[in-house]
Amino acid sequence: MPPLDARRDGERPGSELWNRNFRLFFIARTAALFGDGMIPVALTAGLLGAGRPHASVGFALAAWMGPLALFVLFGGVLADRFTPRRMMIIADALRLVGASVLAVSFATGNPPLWAVYALSAVAGVGAALFQPGVASTVPRVSLDVQRGNAVLRVSEALMTMAGPAFAGLLVGLASAGAVYAANAATFAVSGVCLFLLRLAPMPSDAAQRGTFVAELVDGWREFKARSWLWGVIAIWTVYGFTVIGPMLPLTAVEVTEAHGSGTYGVMMAVNGAGSVVGGLLALRLRPRRPLAAGAIALTGVCVNLVVLGLGLPVSALGVGQFVAGGVFAFWLVMWSTTVQTHVPPQALNRLHAYDVAGSLLMLAAGRALAGPVADRLGAPEVLLAGAVINMMVVAVLLAARPIRRLERIG
Secondary structure (H helix, E strand, O other): OOOHHHHOOOOOOOOOOOOHHHHHHHHHHHHHHHHHHHHHHHHHHHHHHOOOOHHHHHHHHHHHHHHHHHHHHHHHHHHHHHOHHHHHHHHHHHHHHHHHHHHHHHHHOOOOHHHHHHHHHHHHHHHHHHHHHHHHHHHHHOOOHHHHHHHHHHHHHHHHHHHHHHHHHHHHHOOHHHHHHHHHHHHHHHHHHHHHOOOOOOHHHHOOOOOHHHHHHHHHHHHHOOHHHHHHHHHHHHHHHHHHHHHHHHHHHHHHHHHOHHHHHHHHHHHHHHHHHHHHHHHHOOOOOHHHHHHHHHHHHHHHHHHHHOOOOHHHHHHHHHHHHHHHHHHHHHHHHHHHHHOOHHHHHHHHHHHHHHHHHHHHHHHHHHHHHHHHHOHHHHHHHHHHHHHHHHHHHHHOHHHHOOOOOO
């Protein structure tokens, strides 16, 4: 694997993080994440405002998330075949078209549901084409991969709060069509910034490629060859299904029923603030064994699960949300940096796609089943069981020698 500075655009070693390429990529990611945060609000306001049933909102969100989970593996192969930058620009163009059509549709009337579902699916396909390229682009625009990931994680946390808030304000002042118009503008900004990137060519960009199926199989072979990689993802599928997936919908139900929707909104903002702090900590802390450090940090998720399960006061709920947001952000920076620095560039997009696909599918399944299971067993019982499973997952991560002993590069 080439050294980290060989992946860059030719800037001298020791350059600051905020070089031209990183600034452009940061703006592109921030704009796109801001736009993604608007989508649930826009769909909800547009469909319910048009008199559509509540179920239509869930179907529209599923039409958006489903293609992302299903096509992200193909997005990884295409990113390796046609370069990540090119695929991300195409993805932004797709999302720009879909959001623009929805903006006009909601602004001029009541679009048919099939059109909303189809255009939401277009946005999902765009996200599937975009996401795999993110992993391989960060090492090419930043000499310090961990700092780059940490800054992007802080931006993601802020945009997760800002996107829905801005969309809600815009709905109140204008309409769902205006939200989609703003959404389209964010993808235009992202696409222009990515177009302006100037990345030095890499050997993998011009490598001879096999058939599409052969590259998909080769990606699976690369995936299986790294026990620390498939080990974490295998453990994470269980974790996402049993802990992380159910935690969000059960948090929404428990907090809203006990303290009102306003308090739930505040809790989500507190979680976002914790994510910002977790990203900032990842800027400063450089553990020798990042996956082990990240696994230890995940024990903090138990705080949130326990305070929710025991129905503690709002102040305790805030502490739990802040801690959970912080430790989860720290883990994600450790994980992203490890993958980006240990996996060869020519396989990184495909392996990242396997990671995203597995995580999304199991998270979606965990969220879908959380309600029925909680109805049968009780939400507090499910949350407290999640705390126990959380500690078991941490124990397994630390017990697996390839994961525990993997050292940082760079």
